[in-house]
Amino acid sequence: MKLSDRILGMQESPVRKLVPVATKAKKRGIKVYHLNIGQPDIETPKCFMEAIEAYDSKVIKYSFSQGEPVLIDAIIDYYKRDGMHYEEDEVLITNGGSEALTFASIATCNPGDEILIPEPFYTNYNGFTSEVNVNLVPITTKAETGFHLPKKEEIVKLINEKTKAILFSNPGNPTGTILTLEEMEMIKEIAIEHDLFIISDEVYRKMAFDGLISHSMAELEGIEDRLILVDSVSKRFSACGARIGAIMSKNKLLMKNILKLCQARLCVATLEQIGAAALYSMPLDYADHIRDIYQKRRDIVYETLMQIPGVVCEKPQGAFYVVAKLPIEDAEDFCLWLLDSYDHEGETVMLAPAQGFYATEGLGKNEVRIAYVLKEEEMQRAMSILKEALLVYKQKS
Amino acid sequence: MKLSDRILGMQESPVRKLVPVATKAKKRGIKVYHLNIGQPDIETPKCFMEAIEAYDSKVIKYSFSQGEPVLIDAIIDYYKRDGMHYEEDEVLITNGGSEALTFASIATCNPGDEILIPEPFYTNYNGFTSEVNVNLVPITTKAETGFHLPKKEEIVKLINEKTKAILFSNPGNPTGTILTLEEMEMIKEIAIEHDLFIISDEVYRKMAFDGLISHSMAELEGIEDRLILVDSVSKRFSACGARIGAIMSKNKLLMKNILKLCQARLCVATLEQIGAAALYSMPLDYADHIRDIYQKRRDIVYETLMQIPGVVCEKPQGAFYVVAKLPIEDAEDFCLWLLDSYDHEGETVMLAPAQGFYATEGLGKNEVRIAYVLKEEEMQRAMSILKEALLVYKQKS
Structure with missing residues (x-):
């Protein structure tokens, strides 16, 4: 009674191992900004x-x-x-x-x-x-x-x-x-x-x-x-x-x-x-409204990233994601650390390590995906936490 | 640019070829009692x-x-x-x-x-x-x-x-x-x-x-x-x-x-x-209410089937289906005929030929599946149409 090779061989969700760590952080009273998933906060049209x-x-x-x-x-x-x-x-x-x-x-x-x-x-x-x-x-x-x-x-x-x-x-x-x-x-x-x-x-x-x-x-x-x-x-x-x-x-x-x-x-x-x-059935220009919201959030993310020495990424042109190369060795370790060892005034951020987005072994190890799905003020705050955290993380290592 | 063997090899829904024939019957003004699908008419709890x-x-x-x-x-x-x-x-x-x-x-x-x-x-x-x-x-x-x-x-x-x-x-x-x-x-x-x-x-x-x-x-x-x-x-x-x-x-x-x-x-x-x-979260006995409704419908179906000489089926014990062997050669031909050539005072029935429910070639050729998903009066009427239709179909052939 063995499970099939095809199901055993399936990859688990790459952010999955971070979820229990995020839950623990929340239990400690830490506020976690979720930049790890593509779940928009924009209201569904009535x-x-x-x-x-x-x-x-x-x-x-x-x-x-x-x-x-x-x-x-x-x-x-x-x-x-x-x-x-x-x-x-x-x-x-x-x-x-x-x-x-x-x-x-x-x-x-x-x-x-x-x-x-x-x-x-x-x-x-x-x-x-x-x-x-x-x-x-x-x-x-x-x-x-x-x-x-x-x-x-x-x-x-x-x-x-x-x-x-x-x-x-x-x-x-x-x-x-x-x-x-x-x-x-x-x-x-x-x-x-x-x-x-x-x-x-x-x-x-x-x-x-x-x-x-x-x-x-x-x-x-x-x-x-x-x-x-x-x-x-x-x-x-x-x-x-x-x-x-x-x-x-x-x-x-x-x-x-x-x-x-x-x-x-x-x-x-x-x-x-x-x-x-x-x-x-809504007018086509509803999409413009949504796009304008994300563009502002994109600007916040990109501007902050560009202020961090060693970050590599082009300005994202669409959707609501960016993959950025960070000045660190191991993005998964950094993402875990953000959740289990770091906070800035009781707040931290959750990111998706980008390695899981690559099929080629070893690629994306120092990259993260950021989903800009939060309101502008929250994005601003989340990004400055990230910027601050990178400094602390680098000093530590 | 060939489609995969697995999708080409998939069976089409066996009632599917009857659907356009039923649609044509309706366009001719015929009322079709649908005993061919397991779509209950019972209201979803509020x-x-x-x-x-x-x-x-x-x-x-x-x-x-x-x-x-x-x-x-x-x-x-x-x-x-x-x-x-x-x-x-x-x-x-x-x-x-x-x-x-x-x-x-x-x-x-x-x-x-x-x-x-x-x-x-x-x-x-x-x-x-x-x-x-x-x-x-x-x-x-x-x-x-x-x-x-x-x-x-x-x-x-x-x-x-x-x-x-x-x-x-x-x-x-x-x-x-x-x-x-x-x-x-x-x-x-x-x-x-x-x-x-x-x-x-x-x-x-x-x-x-x-x-x-x-x-x-x-x-x-x-x-x-x-x-x-x-x-x-x-x-x-x-x-x-x-x-x-x-x-x-x-x-x-x-x-x-x-x-x-x-x-x-x-x-x-x-x-x-x-x-x-x-x-x-509803009380368990809601199921009894549903069961009682189907049992009465089952009785109507089974009693009528037993009045037809040559029908073989045991009294169904559950769900809302019965597979019956009819005194005919080819159930698919009969089901098609019901839709394209027969009506009793402007009404007919749609059944599912049972052949599609067998994997073994040749089995179920003279069997149909009847879903008793209509109100009692309608089931009664539908079953007497079926009984009548079988007589006419046999005389014709």
Whole structure:
């Protein structure tokens, strides 16, 4: 009675070992600023709960496997207003972007197949793939170059007959990097030349700072058949707990097959779909409001980081994360120390050590991911604690 | 750019090809009684929506990966009141029973491994397993013997070094059969002797008729380490669209590993968990109320079936299904004919051909599954249409 190799081999959440230490700190009366997770503090638009409360919920019935028609229509209309055209059978509703990514892995890969991915990457991509025996092959990117992609030949040499897709989040979690149009064109070229699917996780789309536009891969022509788009209400509408996402593609055979996965798990929670339809029906410029909030927070984080000698990072362009190289040896040790041995006037910060975002052994050891998901005053305070803590930590060692 | 073999090999929903035919019938003005799906018409208890409306939902945050503490506590308390004892780290909340079953497949099997299952079985079990490259090996059971298990030696000879678990729903979907204590003891013996996990899908538990008790596998001693229980609010509380289920086991290593799967998909929808906590907090005897409703419907179905010459089925003991052998050649043809060529005063019925519930080629060809999920008057009417239709169909052929 042995557990499967695939589950035993799965990585535990890299911030997980910090959680009990943070809990202990709180028990000691320390206030912990959580910069370690992408849980925004911004209120979910009221229309979400209003739609749910207005729904006739006498019998909470199964929804359709493909999703509630009202939500699918709202998504199609949202994309249409944004210049992209999807049809009814090109959108399937999923349990968050997470399920969409698992479905994309199952649909494109058999056990042992490979997906290319720029590292550092969102650690849960490990889970979505390893649980279904797909291997992620990292394309290494670096803090020094703002985590932009390496040259085409660097990427192409990672491709073999097992490579089935290239996956990335844009804007990037954990880096906050936005792909340039040139990078997007290069991905398109590689995918066409090597016959790969493109899995574009665009859950942070619209969160682009300094007037930059974060383009959707769906704007590129000639890859309609190979593009799999992943979307979600979690970040764009600050509704992480709704667990509503979508998988979208113009490859109808693919969608017809992914529908079988949808049918197997019957449907996504009905009420949350009703709420999500209201979110997607809001004016497009709601995204600007959210972006402006994060841009101010980004500024606070970046300015403070630049005041610390030895920190390496480019100004993040989108999402609400930054990966920074700190003037220390071991970021995990530093993050633990912040929680179990340090406080500034009874307060400390919790960060995510970046090592867990890399697949290549040894990379990211002196890097952390900072999620700027707190109000400006709190971000200000949290960052000055971090700055102060680094001084103390370095003196100690 | 080929899709994976595993997704191409997945079965489509067996009732799916009937759906467009039913839609056409409705467009012709025909009323269709849906006896083809397990979607109860019973109202979801009001406490579900009341709890959601009372929840502070300013920010719809991620819930915990293991589930909302209030829901886990409510489930533990529910089982305690029912004589079973589970601890906090022995319960994980899932997206319906569906996700629990996928997680159980991943955790117990590597690609190519096998799970034993009595057939006919709930067709979606095919999905939960084939999407993760697990093979179901059927233990054939028959209408003539009320779909009870064959002798131990019949089961044991299906076991080989790839067999990792035995899976069943009890009470049974699609059969309505309840395992006897002797059958449960036999499963226990087999599992111990051949070192298998036991995956007991108990989402229909408490729905047992005629004073029968549907025991939980958790009541048996000596299998604590190998038992994986699956539960859900869908049927017992008539809340299918909530998509709240649970996976429970006293094997802590197993649960620690399944938690990694939970972490990968972050969490289950927050609001629905709040509602589900209210459902599990209701008095245990709410189940009696539900059971009494289904028992009356079962009586109508069974009495009518017994009036039809040539029908073979035992009186179903639980859940809200029955699989009946009809005096016809091809149940799929009959089900199609009911929708596209027959009506009785403008009304017809939709049934599920049972072939899709068997893994063994050729079995169930003249059987249908009837879900008794409509009000008594409607069930009465639907069953007399079926009775009438069988006469007409036989005369025609």
